[in-house]
Amino acid sequence: xxxxxxxxxxxxxxxxxxxxxxxxxxxxxxxxxxxxxxxxxxxxxxxxxxxxxxxxxxxxxxxxxxxxxxxxxxxxxxxxxxxxxxxxxxxxxxxxxxxxxxxxxxxxxxxxxxxxxxxxxxxxxxxxxxxxxxxxxxxxxxxxxxxxxxxxxxxxxxxxxxxxxxxxxxxxxxxxxxxxxxxxxxxxxxxxxxxxxxxxxxxxxxxxxxxxxxxxxxxxxxxxxxxxxxxxxxxxxxxxxxxxxxxxxxxxxxxxxxxxxxxxxxxxxxxxxxxxxxxx
Amino acid sequence: xxxxxxxxxxxxxxxxxxxxxxxxxxxxxxxxxxxxxxxxxxxxxxxxxxxxxxxxxxxxxxxxxxxxxxxxxxxxxxxxxxxxxxxxxxxxxxxxxxxxxxxxxxxxxxxxxxxxxxxxxxxxxxxxxxxxxxxxxxxxxxxxxxxxxxxxxxxxxxxxxxxxxxxxxxxxxxxxxxxxxxxxxxxxxxxxxxxxxxxxxxxxxxxxxx
Numbered sequence: 144x145x146x147x148x149x150x151x152x153x154x155x156x157x158x159x160x161x162x163x164x165x166x167x168x169x170x171x172x173x174x175x176x177x178x179x180x181x182x183x184x185x186x187x188x189x190x191x192x193x194x195x196x197x198x199x200x201x202x203x204x205x206x207x208x209x210x211x212x213x214x215x216x217x218x219x220x221x222x223x224x225x226x227x228x229x230x231x232x233x234x235x236x237x238x239x240x241x242x243x244x245x246x247x248x249x250x251x252x253x254x255x256x257x258x259x260x261x262x263x264x265x266x267x268x269x270x271x272x273x274x275x276x277x278x279x280x281x282x283x284x285x286x287x288x289x290x291x292x293x294x295x296x297x298x299x300x301x302x303x304x305x306x307x308x309x310x311x312x313x314x315x316x317x318x319x320x321x322x323x324x325x326x327x328x329x330x331x332x333x334x335x336x337x338x339x340x341x342x343x344x345x346x347x348x349x350x351x352x353x354x355x356x357x358x359x360x361x362x363x364x365x366x367x368x369x370x371x372x373x374x375x376x377x378x379x380x381x382x383x384x385x386x387x388x389x390x391x392x393x394x395x396x397x398x399x400x401x402x403x404x405x406x407x408x409x410x411x412x413x414x415x416x417x418x419x420x421x422x423x
Numbered sequence: 424x425x426x427x428x429x430x431x432x433x434x435x436x437x438x439x440x441x442x443x444x445x446x447x448x449x450x451x452x453x454x455x456x457x458x459x460x461x462x463x464x465x466x467x468x469x470x471x472x473x474x475x476x477x478x479x480x481x482x483x484x485x486x487x488x489x490x491x492x493x494x495x496x497x498x499x500x501x502x503x504x505x506x507x508x509x510x511x512x513x514x515x516x517x518x519x520x521x522x523x524x525x526x527x528x529x530x531x532x533x534x535x536x537x538x539x540x541x542x543x544x545x546x547x548x549x550x551x552x553x554x555x556x557x558x559x560x561x562x563x564x565x566x567x568x569x570x571x572x573x574x575x576x577x578x579x580x581x582x583x584x585x586x587x588x589x590x591x592x593x594x595x596x597x598x599x600x601x602x603x604x605x606x607x608x609x610x611x612x613x614x615x616x617x618x619x620x621x622x623x624x625x626x627x628x629x630x631x632x633x
Binding site: 229230233274275276278279414415416417418419420 | 472562563566567569570573574576577578580
C-alpha cells in the first residue's frame with residue numbers, strides 16, 4: 144500500500160519534471176519575440192503584398208523548388224521591435240529550416256516595414272552561387288527603388304525574379320543540386336529495407352511454399368504427414384505457430400515518403416549569416 | 424587433455440566477457456557516457472567555424488587596402504593601422520586544444536577587436552572619397568566584408584551556445600558522474616566576454632562625414 148502511494152507520488156513528480164522544460168521553452172520563446180509561423184512560401188504578416196501577386200509568387204516559388212529543390216521564402220513583418228535585422232533573419236531562417244537538410248539551399252527574403260529594412264539571408268549551400276554581392280545588388284538596384292516608390296509587391300516580385308535568375312545562371316550546379324535531392328517521383332526504398340523485405344519474404348514465403356508443395360511432391364508417411372526433400376511435414380492438430388513475424392511488415396515504407404500534400408514546410412536547412420541587408 | 428580443458432575454459436570465459444561487454448556497451452551510451460565527448464566535439468567544431476570566418480575577413484583585407492590605396496593614398500596612417508592590426512591579429516592562433524585556456528582566448532579576442540576598430544576607421548575615412556565609394560571593386564569588397572562580419576557574429580553566437588551546453592554537461596547531474604570518473608582532465612571552455620560584443624560590426628555614420 145505504502146509502496147503504491149509512493150509510486151503515485153513519484154509519478155506525479157515525474158510528470159511535473161517533464162512539463163518543466165516544456166514550460167521554460169515556451170517562456171523563452173515568448174520572451175525572445177515570437178517568430179511568425181511558416182504558413183506558406185509567402186508569409187505576408189505586414190500585409191504589403193496583394194493577393195494576386197502573392198498567389199503568383201507562391202506558384203513561381205513552388206515551380207522553382209520542384210525544378211531545383213531550392214526553397215525560397217518571402218516574409219514581411221511589421222516591426223523588428225528593436226532587434227537588428229541580421230540576427231532576426233538568421234533566427235527565422237533556422238527556425239523555419241529553409242532548404243533541404245544537408246544541402247542548406249534555402250533563401251529568405253525578409254522585409255521589416257516599420258524599420259525600413261530588408262535582408263536576403265542565404266543558406267550555407269547557396270552562398271557560393273548567390274554571393275553577398277549578388278544579394279546586395281538585388282537589394283540596391285531592384286528593391287530599394289521600387290520600395291521608395293511605394294511599390295512593395297512589385298519590388299519583392301522583381302527581387303524574387305532576380306534571385307531565381309542568379310540561381311539559374313549557374314545551370315550546371317543547379318542541375319546537380321536538383322539531382323542530389325530528387326526524392327519524389329521515382330521513389331526507391333533504401334538498401335536495408337530491400338534486404339529486410341527480401342529476407343522476410345524468403346523465410347516466410349519459403350516455408351509457406353514448402354507447406355503447400357510437400358503434399359504434392361512429397362512421400363506420404365501417414366495421415367497428414369509427408370516427407371519431402373528429407374524433411375517431415377505434419378498437418379493439422381499441433382500446428383506450430385509462427386508468431387512475431389507479422390508485426391514488422393507494416394513499419395517499412397510509410398515513414399520515408401515526405402508528406403508533400405498541399406502544406407509547405409522547411410526541409411531542415413540552415414544558414415550561417417550569408418547574404419546582405421539594406422534599407423530604403 | 425587438462426591443458427586443452429583449461430584453454431577451452433578460458434576461451435569460453437573470454438567469450439562470456441565479450442558478450443557481457445557487447446551487451447553493456449550500449450547501456451553505457453544510454454547512461455550518458457557519450458554526452459561529454461559529443462558536446463566537446465561540437466564546441467570545437469563551432470570554434471573552427473569562428474576561426475574560419477575570422478580568417479575570411481583577414482583574407483579580404485589586403486585586397487581592400489589595395490583598392491582604397493588606389494583612390495586615397497594620402498590616408499597612409501589609417502591604412503598602415505589596418506595592415507598592422509591584421510598582422511597582429513593573425514599572429515595569434517587559438518587551436519581547438521587551447522580552448523580551455525582563457526588567457527589565449529582573451530589575447531585572440533583583443534587582436535581581432537583591434538582589427539575591427541582599425542577597419543571601421545578605414546571605412547569611415549572612405550566616406551570622404553565619392554569615386555572610391557562608387558567603384559565596383561570597392562562595392563564588392565564592402566558587400567563581402569559586411570557579409571563576413573555578419574557570419575562572424577553568427578559563428579560566435581553558435582560557439583557561445585555550444586560552449587554553454589558543453590560546460591553545463593561538465594557540471595550537471597547525469598554527466599557530472601562521468602566527468603569525475605573518466606573525463607577528469609576535461610576543463611570548461613572559455614567563451615567570448617561581453618566586452619568584445621560591444622565593439623562588433625564597423626558602423627559607418629553617413630551624417631557626420633558628409
